[in-house]
Amino acid sequence: MAVDEVLPEFADAFPFERFNEMQSAALPALLDREDNVVVSAPTASGKTALAELAICKTLAEGGTALFLAPLRALTNEKESEWERFEDLGYSVYVVTGERDLSPRRAERADILVMTPEKADSATRKHETARYSFIMDVDCCVIDEVHLLDSERRGAVLEVTVSRLRRLCDPRVVALSATMPNIDDVADWLDAPSETTFAFDEAYRPVPLNADVKTYTHGENAFADKYRRLYRALDLAEPHIREEGQALVFVSSRQDTVQAAKKARDELVERDIPMGARGDYDFHNDAADLSNDTLRQSVLDGVGFHHAGLSREDKNRVEQWFKEGKIQLLFSTSTLAWGVNLPARCVVIRDTKLHDPLEGEVDMSPLDVLQMLGRAGRPGYDDMGYAWVVCDRSDADKYRRLLRDGKEIESRLAGELDAHLNAEIALGTIRDIDDVMSWLETTFYYARAKSSPDAYDAGSDLRERVSNELSQLVADGFVERDGLRIEATRLGQLASKFYLRLDTARRFADLAERCAAVAGDGDAAESIDAEDLLATVAGATEFDSVSARSDEQDAVSAVVGSGAPEELDAGQRKVLAILHSGMTGTTPTELKSDAWVIRQNALRLLAALREFLDNLAPARFANLACRVEARVEHGISEDAVGLTAIDGVGSGRAGKLAAEGLSSPADVVRAGVSGLVAAGLSEGVAEQVVSNARDLPVVVVDWGEFPETIATGDHDMREVTVANNGGGARAGLRVTVNGREMTAKPSYLGQTTLPVAVFGADADELTFTVEVTFPNRPLDPVTVSRTVAVR
Structure with a gap:
């Protein structure tokens, strides 16, 4: 069917002139009906055009379309691709966690592009002005809906779509690779049989020959890694010799680089004619690559692609592969989900990968099928060839996967308590009846109906959810009053920070300890940075972290025997990474996992800080804030306050600390000239000094505070705490000889504190005013006065 006949006003939005057979078959359901649509079709068969058809219908009716992309990298890709819609006068806006959100642009957008995680966040905050735009969505297109079966991300996609449907009831168009149980997805989304399509392999543009090699x-x-590499090259070689192209998937970014290096040498040994060193223009273009190894490799016809490359380098690699200048490309799995880069031959070299949070894990069956689906170039090849290289013990498992495909399961069951708590915290579930109404909107419910034995559900599903609710009440996350239910502060915090509930309980327990010892000066000192780090390292989110044998000596060297006995080897590794992160000296043996673990720990430290801010005195939240800043920036305890200055990260803080400047007050005193002397440019120095002046400056006025008091006398005085800098929330505390007398939160300004001076048995009384900032990594301000007892 010709595009300009079907959609004349949107013809320029499509990069081709005619819809293919699969697209034409689904077209009436997308354009002529209002029902939800579910389409399952082979990789590279043209599903993206179905998404665009649904979007065109929505735009023609004056509505807003939301496109849920499975990876953040793909949201950027769609932004580039869909400039075609921009040229037609429609606005495309990508909303991701790595960009500052413009609510104004989001509200005015005709097409929103988001990951499931960002859409989850937006729907949780839909009542705020910042995220209210999510309520205007008229059509939601789910790309790769088979991600429901992803262990890590499936439940998020499921609850987000269910929540969105309850909030604004958009039309849903779900697109998927081939899957045996498409009817379960259709049942979940209430798509009738007339708009549910299961296109089989006959619709694949190029037939696929897939097999398993051991x-x-x-x-x-x-x-073993190199034995698999040689096996992969054996499979790719005949196609490369025939001027075909091969795409080899490996498990990590580093492996793409190492495999490309080794493959270049091996191809020379095998005398396989490759490369374009005689191509003068290509040689000049390759010189512009920012990655040195890639620059050398592509001239020999071998490339690599991973998320760590610059966008410019990735774009060049993709373009050169499409043009045939790169004949052998090594990549991580992200390429299988993203750019349409088919190859005549696809080989999966690694079926296992190292996950910093999970240890060694099998590659997801979804990833495997997605990668294999990249074999075969429409218009160039008569057949695509794809192989899985694996251990003999796994061969039958992968043969079954290739033969039968993968049924899509719900992953909500394993996280039911956390997601149920989140819905209660959001207020979308307010009573017992709402609980079951919510459950019936989930894919979990639809899948349990069709396969009750596999889900151990059937008639007991209601009982299962009822038990989960009772446990939430027992654990303090939910309060129940008759049929009414609502989240406690603990439940709200757990939901806000996406915590596993065991971790939330662990954080609350520490906050309760802090609150309990707050009045006892000696005991309060026993809760320190080490307690906070150990609490985070022992979080359930790190339960599956493992410490390899070559890492254990490095862990012991960092934490010694000081780690709490409750932490297992993997959690001690997390603790070691956090400790070394605070000083910027991570041991070489721990570096491969350190970044991922540290990023997850920073999220948990931010959550712990807010738990302490809500449930304990302010000084403990301030301690957490300073620990968080040290882990993030690798800065010493003495200089961590510098990171409170906007624009000062680890590099600038290190320069300033090396010159003896350890606080914002030091920066203000040093002035621009002092910061220039420390190595900052004049423009940066001016901005840093200006930003430092925006921070609070605490002044304590003791007034007419006595120097002596007679034994047995009692005198009430007032101490004034003022802020001569930028406003800030603070915790104020007065102690006498280490014992707490007064404590209160305040927004500084200026406030007065009543202080009782009494003639006690001691020879002297030391009164201390302490000011802490729970959400800034500033050192506490303490000022003391001593009163003699006569």
């Missing part, structure tokens, strides 16, 4: 083990994992 390899012989070597002496160790390192040797």
Whole structure:
């Protein structure tokens, strides 16, 4: 069917002139009906055009479309692709966690592009002005809906779509690779049979020949990696010799680089004609690559692609592969979900990968099928060839996967308590009846109906949810009053920070300890940075972290025997990474996992800070804030306050600290000239000094405070605490000889504190005013006065 006949006003939005057979079959359901639509079709068969058809219908009716992309990298890709819609006068706006949100642009957008995680966040905050735009969505297109079966991300996609449907009831168009149980997805989304399509392999543009190949083990994992590489090259070689292209998937970014290096040498040994060193223009273009290894490699016809490359380098690699200048490309799995880069031959070299949070895990069956689906170039190849290279013990498992496909399961069951708590905290569930109404909107419910034995559900599903609710009440996350239910502060915090409930309970327990010892000066000192780090390291989110044998000596060198006994080897590794992160000296053995673990720990430290801010005195939240800043920036305890200055990160803080400047007050005193002397440019120095002046400056006025008091006398005085800098929320505390007399939160300005001076048995009384900032990494301000007892 010709595009300009079907959609004349949107013809320029499509990069082709005619819809293919699959697209034409689904077209009436998308354009002529209002029902929800579910389409399952082979990779590379043209599903993206179905998404665009649904979007065109929505735009023609004056509505707003939301496109849920499975990866953040793909949201950027759609932004580039859909400039075609911009050229037609429609606004495309990408909303991701890495960009500052413009609520105004989001509200005016005709097409929103988001990941499931960002859409989850937006729907949770739909009542705020910042995220109210999510309520205006008229059509939601779910790309790769088979991600429901992803262990890590499936439940988020499921509850987000269910919540969105309850909030604003958009039309839903769900697109998927081939899956056996498409009817379950259709049942979940209330898509009738007339708008549910299961296109089989006959609709694949290029037939696929997929198989499993095994390899012989070597002496160790390192040797095995290269045995699999040679096996992959054996499979790719005949296609490369025929001027075809091969795409080899490996498990990590580093492996793409190492495999490309080794493959270049091996291809020379095998005398396989490749490369374009005689192409003068290509040689000049390659010189512009920012990655040195890639610059050398592409001239030999070998490239690599991973998320760590610059966008410019990735774009060049993709373009050169499409043009045939790169004949052998090594990549991580992200390429399988993203850019349409088919190859005549696809080989999955690694079926297992190292996950910093999970240890060694099998590659997801969804990833495997997605990668294999990249085999075969429409218009160039008569057949695509795809292989899984694996251990003999896994061969039958992968053969079954290739033969039968993968049924899509719900992953909500394993996280039911946390997601139920989140809905209660959001107020979308307010009573017992709402609980079951919510459950019936989930894919979990639809899947349990069709396969009750597999889900151990059937007639007991209501009982299961009822038990989960009772446990939430028992654990303090939810309060129940008759049929009415609502989240406690603990439940709200757990939901806000996406915490597993065991972790939320652990954080609350620490906050309760802090609150309990607050009045006892000696005991309060026993809760320190080490307690906070151990609490985070022991979080449930890190339960699956493992410490390899070569890492354990490095862990011991960092934490010694000081780690709490409750922490297992993997959690001690997390603790070691956090400790070394605070000083910027992570041992080499721990660096490969350190970044991912540290990023997850920073999220948990931010959550712990807010738990302490809500449930304990302010000084403990301030301690958490300073620990968080040290882990993030790798700065010493003495200089961590510098990071409170907007625009000062680890590099600038290190320069300033090296010159003896350790606080914002030091920066203000040093002035621009002092910061220039410390190595900052004049423009940066001016901005840093200006930003430092915006921070609070505490002044304590003791008034007519006595120097002596007679034994047995009692005198009431007032102490004034003022702020001569930028406004800030603070915790104020007065102690006498280490014992707390007064404590209160305040927004500084200026406030007065009543202080009782009494003639006690002691020879002297030391009164201390302490000012702490719960959400800034500033050192506490303490000022003391001593009164002699006569």
